[in-house]
Amino acid sequence: MRSPQKTASRWDENKSYILRSITFSCGEGSTSNNVCLFAGGLCHKHALLKSKYKRFERGATALWCVRNKAGNGSQTLMGIGSPVLLPVAGSVPGVDDAPPPPVRGEGRRHGKIVCYSRNRSALCGAPIVRPMDQFAKETLPVSLEEEMRSSYLAYAMSVIVGRALPDVRDGLKPVHRRVLYAMHELNNDWNRPYKKSARIVGDVIGKYHPHGDSAVYDTIVRMAQDFSLRYMLVDGQGNFGSVDGDNAAAMRYTEIRLSKIAHELLADIDKETVNFEPNYDGSETEPSILPARIPNLLINGSSGIAVGMATNIPPHNLREVVDGCLHLLRNPDATVDELIELIPAPDFPTAGIIYGISGVREGYRTGRGRVVMRAKTHFEDIDRGQRQSIIVDELPYQVNKRTLLERIAELVTEKRVEGISDIRDESDKSGMRVVIELKRGEVPEVVLNNLYKNTQLQDTFGMNMVALVDGQPRLLNLRQMLECFLLHRREVVTRRTVFDLRKARERGHILEGLAVALANIDEFIAIIKAAPTPPIAKQELMGRSWDSGLVRDMLSRAESDTVGGRTAYRPEGLLPVFGMQGDGLYKLSDTQAQEILQMRLQRLTGLEQDKIVQEYREVMAQIADLLDILARPERITAIIVEELTLIRSEFGDERRSQIEHNATELDTEDLITPQDLVVTLSHSGYMKSQPISEYRAQKRGGRGKQAAATKEDDWIDTLFVANTHDYILCFSNRGRLYWLKVWEVPQGSRNSRGRPIVNMFPLSPGEKINVILPVKQFDEQHFVFMATSKGTVKKTALTEFSNPRKAGIIAVDLDEGDFLIGADITDGQHDVMLFSDAGKAVRFDENDVRPMGRQARGVRGMNLEEGQQVIAMLVAPAETAGEGEQAVAGSVLTATENGYGKRTPISEYTRHGRGTKGMIAIQTSERNGKVVAAALVAPEDEIMLITTGGVLIRTRVDEIREMGRATQGVTLIAVGEGNKLSGLQRVVESDAEGEDAADGVTESDGEAPSADTTET
Structure with a gap:
């Protein structure tokens, strides 16, 4: 058991204390004293010292408030908030001798915390404490809303500026910049040996980036991957991952060094071209930006997610980007479109194909766009x-x-x-x-x-060109990015020129002093020999005026050639008393005197004197040139052009990503050969297609071919021929419409069942497809006519459904409890027949219903009494007017729930206005029950009858008696006790006979065969 401080302290009842690392055994008179460390929370001292103990984490620090109530011995210990790590220094206030070994109950007295050992001896009294008034003077109430707003804003800006977004000037985030600078400081150059990655990571973390090593190493790894960066900034040796997503080897195995092009980011950084700022602890300095001779943000791109914003900039070809920079330098008014001609699209390190550039151009113009990439x-x-x-x-x-x-x-x-x-x-x-x-x-x-x-294999790169400009995030277009880079280069070149000018002036000043020393060498040697110490020698040299010798001629020539005259060559801050005087003599400065004292004897030779004169002339010429650069902005522009041209010639390469300018959004349908297919849908909802060539023509009376393998309780209830490029409109009972291309229907052999149609659409629970209609083209001459179970009808132009959506659309808006019972395609020349379960029918001209928009709810088609519903909608040819003319051929088959049914000539259903209760279609009674189905049939057709008990019967239509409307019909099927007839279905194809296998098939020319779905 660790012992606390071996001192005790008196507790001032009016003070609060900070306790650090409190270790004490709890047990007021208990023999099982468990060691515990209390670090926060609320605890009554009496409860703390009872026999039930809690064990807390060790080494924590807590804030305590100690209060003693006189008289009753009650004492409260309060821990405030989370552990606070504060150093404890100085003497402990109120220290006295350790208390005597306590007896039972003694721990409650005097407001002290007493620590006990297992043998009940006092261990150490109170732990180290510090008065609360040294920590906080007062507690102020803070609005949670305001605190959250200000704190979150500070956090957001920290992420935006210091982590996630690159600077537009060098294209780097802080961690990338710190890695490159650390490698530069270690002389980890491209032409030097590799260094272990762990060595670099340690330097970056220790000096500049106090975060996890994995974050720094991941940054290094990405800069060394040729499939991540178009121009790698780190030259790696070892395993740095792959396009398969393999991780890089551990940092202790891999080795790195700066790539050659990375040196262009750091060029001239030692010439005060950028600002430096203190690191996280003030022990080092780091650059706030890199000089960056190359437009790194565009050539390597960047991506990052900040708070409330993100950036995603694609990489580009260096040669193209430099061409854009040069064009903008020579033509400051160049437009974005002109730059796009030089920088047509991104250039990705993994190459591939850029499929179309409309989205790219949008990104270059606005900062946001999309690049479609293909393998x-x-x-x-x-x-x-x-x-x-x-x-x-x-x-x-x-x-x-x-x-x-x-x-x-x-x-x-x-x-x-x-x-x-x-x-x-x-x-x-x-x-x-x-x-x-x-x-x-x-x-x-x-x-x-x-x-x-x-x-x-085809992917999209979303362009979101956000970068930091003057420390603020901005969305930039292509021209603005290039302008910001060139403005940065102009500043770097200017600052470099100022630095070189200062150094040249300082060097010229030194050369003047050396020339004066050579002109008076004997006197200089005598003074230096006679001086007892170097400082005295320096004083003697500076205290006299010397014959200028060659300096006068050198200065007069320099003054005539230099812009600004005599002051142009003098170092900044040099006092007028130093240098050439009016009397032709020369007075040495401190710097010159120190340099003379450190001069080697070999500089006294005649050859060295000539070298000094020659170097001085060169320095003066350099000063004149530097001053000219600063005086003329076009000179700075010329320097930037020259540097960019050299970079283009050294690092420029051919484009990797191929551009397809005239690419269109190619759909799979464009690659499908148009052909006619036979599409079938079974009663159980299995759908498939087959080439029509599968069916050979047969003579009348032939056996035909089976269209699909169906179970005994399934059959083909819809069959049509359509082209692979035709649409299939699929209506659900919820009134929604889904689209399907014929080529999307899975092809199968005659022996296959097909694919469940419910798996082809995003249907909701309880939703099912009950009508499918083939459509060749969406023209204005055709309509979709729909009916619901509550008697509502709706007629909508076919063109309203010409915009397919994967999620489907609402074809008709239904009331609660209503559902779609039928839909068909009409052309304005048909009659519509509605049948109710009460045995009524109404027939009206479809033109009685005006065309309405997709959002409309429809109009009343049939007037129903309470509890009744429409069970079928039939579309028939228009009724023939005129007495003595031939009636429309065909009949209507109606069936009731108790298994009764009949055929009635369609001519007996006369046309009336819509919205009426209708005429009798079949007499209903307790004997035959409600009507469950109605269908248009021909004598040669077959029908399937199905009961609620799953019993099926297939029968020919001509075996059912033709009767008038006002009859109850005959028995179609014996349903049995407890069962009902649930529906009937016209069997489209018979495998026993037919002129050909597609007998009765309707070509999809904008119309569809008569609606066959009549099941309730």
């Missing part, structure tokens, strides 16, 4: 030309190859992408090669387009 592929023949394979050579930027292949495998397993037999990754050190083998007969363009659509 670069080609096709190869395999199995002696029997099959083909897709070879992936290059991937879009930031796409993980391993994840991509796993995604393709999932799509193949889920059968969302068809035609792939095998996937192999044959990539090696020579380059990327992913092989996707296709099945025999598959068109590679179609499969590839499906992969583009469903995988990251």
